[in-house]
Amino acid sequence: xxxxxxxxxxxxxxxxxxxxxGFFNPDNLPDLKDGQKRTKPYCIIMPPPNANEALxxxxxxxxxxxxxxxxxxxxxxxxxxxxxxxxxxxxxxxVVFERKLEKQGKSRFQFDRETLYKMIWxxxxxxxxxxxxxxxxxxxxxxxxxxxFTLDPDIVKIVYxxxxxxxxxxxxxxxxxxxxxxxxxxxxxxxxEVKYKDREDKLWYIKYPLVGxxxxxIEVATTRPETMLGDSAVAVNxxxxxxxxLVGKKVLLPLMNREITIVADEAVELKFGTGAVKxxxxxxxxDFDIGQRHSLETISVIGQDDKMTAAAGADYAGLKVxxxxxxxxEDLQSQGFLIKEEPYRHSVGVCYKCGRVIEPMxxxxxxxxxxxxxxxxxxxxxxxxxxxxxxxxxxxxQHWMGNIRxxxxxxxxxxxxxxxxxxxxxxxxPSENYKKIKDNPALFKDKEDDCFGTVHHxxxxxxxxxxxxxxxxxxxTINESLKPFISVSGSLSNKPTCPDxxxxxxxxxxxxxxxxxxxxxxxxxxxxTTKAGDFAKFYPTAVMETGWDILFFWxxxxxxxxxxxxxxxxxKQVYLHGLIRDKDKQKMSKSKGNTVNPLAVVxxxxxxxxxxxxxxxxxxxxxxxxxxxxxxxxxxFANKIWNAARFSISNLxxxxxxxxxxxxxxxxxxxxxxxxxxxxxxxxxxxxxxFHEAAQSAYHFFWHSFCDKCIEDVKKRIKEPASExxxxxxxxxxxxxLLESLKLLHPFMPFITEEIYQQIPRHTKKALxxxxxxxx
RNA sequence: GCGCGCGUAGCUCAGCUGGUCAGAGCGUCUCGCUUACACCGAGAAGGCCCCUGGUUCGAGUCCAGGCGCGCGCACCA
Numbered sequence: 001x002x003x004x005x006x007x008x009x010x011x012x013x014x015x016x017x018x019x020x021x022g023f024f025n026p027d028n029l030p031d032l033k034d035g036q037k038r039t040k041p042y043c044i045i046m047p048p049p050n051a052n053e054a055l056x057x058x059x060x061x062x063x064x065x066x067x068x069x070x071x072x073x074x075x076x077x078x079x080x081x082x083x084x085x086x087x088x089x090x091x092x093x094x095v096v097f098e099r100k101l102e103k104q105g106k107s108r109f110q111f112d113r114e115t116l117y118k119m120i121w122x123x124x125x126x127x128x129x130x131x132x133x134x135x136x137x138x139x140x141x142x143x144x145x146x147x148x149f150t151l152d153p154d155i156v157k158i159v160y161x162x163x164x165x166x167x168x169x170x171x172x173x174x175x176x177x178x179x180x181x182x183x184x185x186x187x188x189x190x191x192x193e194v195k196y197k198d199r200e201d202k203l204w205y206i207k208y209p210l211v212g213x214x215x216x217x218i219e220v221a222t223t224r225p226e227t228m229l230g231d232s233a234v235a236v237n238x239x240x241x242x243x244x245x246l247v248g249k250k251v252l253l254p255l256m257n258r259e260i261t262i263v264a265d266e267a268v269e270l271k272f273g274t275g276a277v278k279x280x281x282x283x284x285x286x287d288f289d290i291g292q293r294h295s296l297e298t299i300s301v302i303g304q305d306d307k308m309t310a311a312a313g314a315d316y317a318g319l320k321v322x323x324x325x326x327x328x329x330e331d332l333q334s335q336g337f338l339i340k341e342e343p344y345r346h347s348v349g350v351c352y353k354c355g356r357v358i359e360p361m362x363x364x365x366x367x368x369x370x371x372x373x374x375x376x377x378x379x380x381x382x383x384x385x386x387x388x389x390x391x392x393x394x395x396x397x398q399h400w401m402g403n404i405r406x407x408x409x410x411x412x413x414x415x416x417x418x419x420x421x422x423x424x425x426x427x428x429x430p431s432e433n434y435k436k437i438k439d440n441p442a443l444f445k446d447k448e449d450d451c452f453g454t455v456h457h458x459x460x461x462x463x464x465x466x467x468x469x470x471x472x473x474x475x476x477t478i479n480e481s482l483k484p485f486i487s488v489s490g491s492l493s494n495k496p497t498c499p500d501x502x503x504x505x506x507x508x509x510x511x512x513x514x515x516x517x518x519x520x521x522x523x524x525x526x527x528x529t530t531k532a533g534d535f536a537k538f539y540p541t542a543v544m545e546t547g548w549d550i551l552f553f554w555x556x557x558x559x560x561x562x563x564x565x566x567x568x569x570x571x572k573q574v575y576l577h578g579l580i581r582d583k584d585k586q587k588m589s590k591s592k593g594n595t596v597n598p599l600a601v602v603x604x605x606x607x608x609x610x611x612x613x614x615x616x617x618x619x620x621x622x623x624x625x626x627x628x629x630x631x632x633x634x635x636x637f638a639n640k641i642w643n644a645a646r647f648s649i650s651n652l653x654x655x656x657x658x659x660x661x662x663x664x665x666x667x668x669x670x671x672x673x674x675x676x677x678x679x680x681x682x683x684x685x686x687x688x689x690x691f692h693e694a695a696q697s698a699y700h701f702f703w704h705s706f707c708d709k710c711i712e713d714v715k716k717r718i719k720e721p722a723s724e725x726x727x728x729x730x731x732x733x734x735x736x737x738l739l740e741s742l743k744l745l746h747p748f749m750p751f752i753t754e755e756i757y758q759q760i761p762r763h764t765k766k767a768l769x770x771x772x773x774x775x776x
Numbered sequence: 777g778c779g780c781g782c783g784u785a786g787c788u789c790a791g792c793u794g795g796u797c798a799g800a801g802c803g804u805c806u807c808g809c810u811u812a813c814a815c816c817g818a819g820a821a822g823g824c825c826c827c828u829g830g831u832u833c834g835a836g837u838c839c840a841g842g843c844g845c846g847c848g849c850a851c852c853a
Contacts, residue, residue, distance in 0.1 A: 003813070178851095196850085203853085222853060235853095272852045279853090286851035346852080360851095392780065396848065399779060403849075552849095583788085585846095617789060617801070622781080623847095625788060629802055636815040647812030692790070696800065711812075719811085 001649065001759065005642035007606025010755045015136055017754070021767055025143045026081040027531075029074065030770050042078035043538035044070060045523050045571075046142060047546045047554070048085035048150065049131040052093050052124045055138075057580040057588065057614075057626060058547060059131070060598035063138045064611040065577055065691060066545050070141055071747040072686050073542075075773035081538055083526055084135065084142040086128055088151045090416035090515035091193075095185065095353045097123055097415070109186075113414050113473070113510075120415045134599055139607050139750045141769065146530040150518060151417065154529040159518045160420045160488040162565040167486055171369045171564075172409075174421075174484065176298070178281075178288035179408050181359045182351040183306035187412040188365050189351065190514055191405060192552055194358050196347040203344035204329065205274065207337050208234060208251040211259055218243070218251055218262065219339060221273030223346065224283070225332065226325040228253065229312045230301035231260055233279040235290055238264035240275050254337040255328065256313060263294045282362045298362050304477070306359065321359070364479055366410040366419060366511065373560035374404045380569055386559055389575045389689045393548060400552055409517040416512030421484045424498035425465055426505040431483035431498070438462050440478065443471055465505045472507050484509070520557030523570035541571045548576040575689050580614075583627035601631055608749035609635040615691045615748060616699070637699060638752050641745070644707050645756040648738045651718050652761060655731040662729040671710045671733065674701065675740055679774040682744055698744050706737050740774045 022028035031037055044066050049059055066082060074080040097120050098108050108116055128149075135142070148155060166172040179188040204225050207217035218234055231253055236243040247264045260279075267286055268277050281291025282300040291298060301312040308316045308324045315331075316324050332338040349358040378401050380386045381394060388394035410419060425434045437443070443463050472478070483500075490496030490508070498506055518525075523544075527535040540562075544555060555574055562570030581587055582594040589595065601610045612634035617624060664672070678701040685694035714730040721727035739760065746753040746768055757768035765771050 004815075220853080224853080267851070269852050277853050284851075284853075286853070289851070396780060400849070627788080627802085630788085632815080633801060639815045640813065643813035645812085650812080688792080690792085696790080700800080708817085715812085
């Protein structure tokens with residue numbers, strides 16, 4: 001053995017040894033001592049990294065913590081399965097790809113659906129193995145033979161089945177509802193995908209004249225004057241004495257000269273602005289709700305292209321929102337309706353990816369009726385069926401669950417799982433879908449340039465079904481509510497037939513699922529599609545370990561979907577780790593340039609050092625600052641282990657414990673006792689997810705007890721033995737402590753401990769990774 | 777607005793159900809190249825555990841209030 005530990009010479013070799021042993025696959029794990037069988041399944045489903053991205057430090061932390069748990073459980077004799085995967089990460093990936101296109105001066109909208117999908121598929125395929133290789137370099141002991149990709153056909157099928165079940169149970173619906181629209185990405189987003197940013201804005205005070213008393217006005221305040229074109233009421237608080245006598249009266253909407261009513265609604269704050277609100281159900285979430293309560297008309301004046309629609313009136317139609325705002329303020333001013341404007345600071349919703357201001361608008365989307373699912377999840381946590389390791393996150397979870405709103409699961413993007421909904425547009429179908437759309441002017445957009453010649457008109461001067469389908473495939477959006485049907489097995493190449501009329505004149509919903517709708521099903525979808533028997537054996541899984549930042553996005557959805565679709569909780573425990581920050585506690589981000597490539601750290605210091613550094617200071621709940629010092633400290637520790645082992649092994653060559661009865665000294669008794677206590681503590685700490693406590697105990701015992709005291713003591717007794725028996729006893733102790741320490745350290749630092757184990761004379765197992773854990 | 781959390785050595789943080797809890801790692805200083813390791817060893821300095829009250833025989837540890845900081849959720853136009 002060399003005087004310095006060189007991870008480069010060890011890590012690849014050891015990982016190969018593990019892979020060749022087959023022990024990553026729980027089916028191949030050896031029996032325990034005395035031929036005892038392993039009985040207890042222990043499963044962790046890995047949060048699948050995005051297929052197109054290299055790992056960052058957060059992934060390294062995830063991999064380290066989960067590998068520690070898995071290796072620990074494997075050593076304890078469980079049937080340990082760590083199931084890896086890769087995530088197509090719908091919107092995330094499409095955004096990354098769009099940026100790539102933008103750099104090349106292109107836009108996603110230049111490509112048709114199939115081409116774009118294929119391009120992203122190829123892009124992802126190119127990078128798909130990167131993350132996997134990197135996880136291996138970190139020492140991840142997952143069962144690669146069970147690895148799944150979120151777009152695997154068998155996974156997609158399960159996602160479809162769940163969707164159908166939700167639909168059949170009335171828990172999923174399509175409807176015009178107010179959604180968060182990102183004008184840049186041209187898709188709706190869920191509430192979670194909207195971030196809020198403070199912004200300096202203006203508040204405009206406008207007067208709306210009362211009908212019949214045109215010299216009287218009601219004053220409203222708004223930050224978005226352009227939406228007034230779509231107003232369908234003015235609302236006041238029912239308790240507001242100032243306006244009580246006005247409720248039910250009509251006002252004349254300036255610029256539009258449309259009569260709208262004054263309604264009373266609880267949602268209006270007495271204190272804010274003038275206490276009277278203009279109500280635009282089509283472009284504001286609160287207003288939408290007010291509109292529902294008072295059966296108000298929904299007038300969409302802003303289109304998905306971020307321009308004013310025809311409903312905004314001839315003066316404004318076609319203007320961009322910002323232009324329209326400017327013109328409207330001017331017009332209000334010149335016509336005497338503008339009272340004043342004042343600076344105003346408030347928070348506005350922005351797209352969490354691009355930061356563009358979200359345009360709330362009414363749109364036909366698919367929603368999950370979430371309350372019933374949420375109630376079961378809340379109950380599960382209350383009853384302890386799912387246990388949060390940290391009380392803090394349990395509170396946050398319950399708070400969110402209790403206030404949850406219906407979940408928009410459709411996205412107007414192509415990268416993802418296409419919603420398995422079909423519409424029959426056969427002329428004779430009882431659904432009458434054809435009738436509902438045949439007069440849609442957008443169908444005839446191409447009439448003028450006549451690119452379809454006569455094809456788009458059938459015999460009676462009506463559009464042919466083929467033409468409609470072609471226009472739809474080109475990206476035409478239909479806003480009519482059509483009658484859908486769901487087909488779990490249908491596909492574009494194998495179109496399903498309409499259940500009402502058996503026709504083949506059907507087209508598929510263009511939207512794809514929110515990625516989290518499918519990843520919410522990941523625990524059971526994976527286990528139902530790996531090996532027969534896996535689901536029965538491993539579900540519910542033991543623990544979900546992931547970052548707190550996806551508590552709502554993912555963990556919450558998995559709990560809800562798990563109960564709903566698989567009948568049981570997806571995992572018994574939830575452990576959420578903190579976010580890695582840089583040494584100044586700043587969030588790591590590419591734009592700040594403070595990211596750390598974990599693989600570069602591994603190259604420099606070894607995987608064990610990185611792992612140990614990540615875990616050593618990691619208090620469970622909070623974010624953790626990362627610095628290279630910490631890694632270097634652990635690199636030194638690795639070297640310490642290496643040298644202690646080097647000393648031990650060179651002094652154990654002539655030692656055979658077989659049949660030897662040691663006669664311990666007081667010092668021997670003490671270190672053995674301490675070993676026991678340390679093993680007990682580490683066991684308890686790992687059972688409680690106190691990784692840092694466990695790591696520090698192992699570190700401290702090895703360095704300051706074993707090295708500083710025990711080895712120094714034993715050294716003398718071996719070099720200058722008082723008696724042959726005492727020398728052998730010293731060797732016995734040395735051998736024992738080294739071996740047990742290696743086991744205790746193995747979950748944290750698997751490479752170096754395995755390498756040393758392999759070099760120990762007469763090691764008994766094929767690998768340290770399947771040794772038996774010292775319980776203390 | 778509602779909710780969550782944090783303030784302990786220069787830095788990053790541990791201190792679980794109150795009584796060797798005043799700790800660790802890094803950093804700093806002194807002394808040692810001793811035959812496993814200088815990526816080492818021996819030793820040292822450093823803290824009214826944010827403030828103020830309270831509960832208790834006893835409080836970083838529990839309670840209340842205050843100050844400072846961070847975060848999550850949210851339909852104040």
